[in-house]
Amino acid sequence: MAGGDTAAVRNVTVRYRGTVALNSVSLTLSEGVTGLLGPNGAGKTTLLRTLATALVPDSGDVAVLGRNPGSPGRRQEIRRNLGYLPQSPGFHRHFTAFEFVDYLAILKEITDRRRRHDEVRRVLAAVGLRDERGKRLKALSGGMRQRVALAAALVGDPRVLILDEPTVGLDPEQRLRFRELIADLGVGRTVLLSTHQTEDVAALCRRVVVLDRGEVRYDATPERLSGVAEGRVWFSTERDPRAAAGWRTGRGTYRNIGSPPEGARLAEPSLEDGYLLLLGSVPEQREAA
Numbered sequence: 001m002a003g004g005d006t007a008a009v010r011n012v013t014v015r016y017r018g019t020v021a022l023n024s025v026s027l028t029l030s031e032g033v034t035g036l037l038g039p040n041g042a043g044k045t046t047l048l049r050t051l052a053t054a055l056v057p058d059s060g061d062v063a064v065l066g067r068n069p070g071s072p073g074r075r076q077e078i079r080r081n082l083g084y085l086p087q088s089p090g091f092h093r094h095f096t097a098f099e100f101v102d103y104l105a106i107l108k109e110i111t112d113r114r115r116r117h118d119e120v121r122r123v124l125a126a127v128g129l130r131d132e133r134g135k136r137l138k139a140l141s142g143g144m145r146q147r148v149a150l151a152a153a154l155v156g157d158p159r160v161l162i163l164d165e166p167t168v169g170l171d172p173e174q175r176l177r178f179r180e181l182i183a184d185l186g187v188g189r190t191v192l193l194s195t196h197q198t199e200d201v202a203a204l205c206r207r208v209v210v211l212d213r214g215e216v217r218y219d220a221t222p223e224r225l226s227g228v229a230e231g232r233v234w235f236s237t238e239r240d241p242r243a244a245a246g247w248r249t250g251r252g253t254y255r256n257i258g259s260p261p262e263g264a265r266l267a268e269p270s271l272e273d274g275y276l277l278l279l280g281s282v283p284e285q286r287e288a289a
């Protein structure tokens with residue numbers, strides 16, 4: 001199927017007992033950062049695990065870097081060239097940052113000790129944790145632990161990176177830092193980033209895929225997804241009952257999405273507006289601080 005620096009699935013179906021988590025999904029990823037959006041339970045983690053060769057689909061084909069993970073030899077080759085940051089990395093809290101990354105480097109079969117330790121230092125420096133490498137994970141902040149997990153995914157300078165909600169729980173400053181890191185990683189690599197943060201997708205992805213109930217609902221540029229809401233976002237001074245969704249902004253005006261009334265004061269649409277309209281699952285009216 002796919003060759004070169006790509007990761008692809010074709011007609012992939014994954015079922016968990018009665019639940020169809022992925023329903024004949026086809027997707028080919030290439031260089032750059034692709035954002036994966038979708039509501040809870042859409043199948044994002046299942047797709048990421050399938051591409052990371054952690055899960056074997058019930059049917060369909062998977063190819064990463066031109067290799068089929070079906071055979072153990074090929075799977076091992078893929079894993080050496082693939083970085084995976086799972087949603088809840090199993091941290092061993094008593095490990096230091098260095099020991100944790102070193103342990104994962106051993107699993108990636110970097111057997112030469114000196115080369116491996118150089119690599120561990122390199123990836124910890126790449127995520128800005130050069131000076132924290134001797135600290136125990138339990139003593140690090142959540143954001144720092146998340147960076148350790150990213151460092152572990154970077155061991156061996158993989159061509160393909162699969163990141164499952166890497167910015168969850170980070171404060172705004174750390175999120176910005178993570179965005180920069182991921183944007184840099186997207187140069188010359190294939191990065192798939194699953195997230196609920198539409199701002200992250202708008203800021204750093206060149207492509208956005210929306211998964212919904214196990215199927216690909218949208219696959220285009222972030223600008224085109226924002227464009228779905230063009231002319232469908234407006235401000236009003238009172239809550240507008242005609243809006244599909246609306247919320248009070250900090251300035252006291254209401255921001256509405258849906259079908260604006262004649263003469264409405266239109267607002268610049270965001271990617272989040274486009275995403276909500278696309279899914280047609282606009283939330284209940286909400287109050288913003």
Ligand SMILES: Nc1ncnc2c1ncn2[C@@H]1O[C@H](COP(=O)(O)OP(=O)(O)OP(=O)(O)O)[C@@H](O)[C@H]1O
Pocket residue numbers: 016017019020021038039040041042043044045046047
């Ligand atoms: N191990 C499992 N056993 C049974 N059902 C599962 C399992 N893992 C996932 N599912 C179900 O498969 C569907 C897809 O789940 P998945 O975790 O891939 O979605 P997601 O888009 O990553 O969700 P979230 O945004 O909440 O992380 C859901 O209905 C989920 O309940």
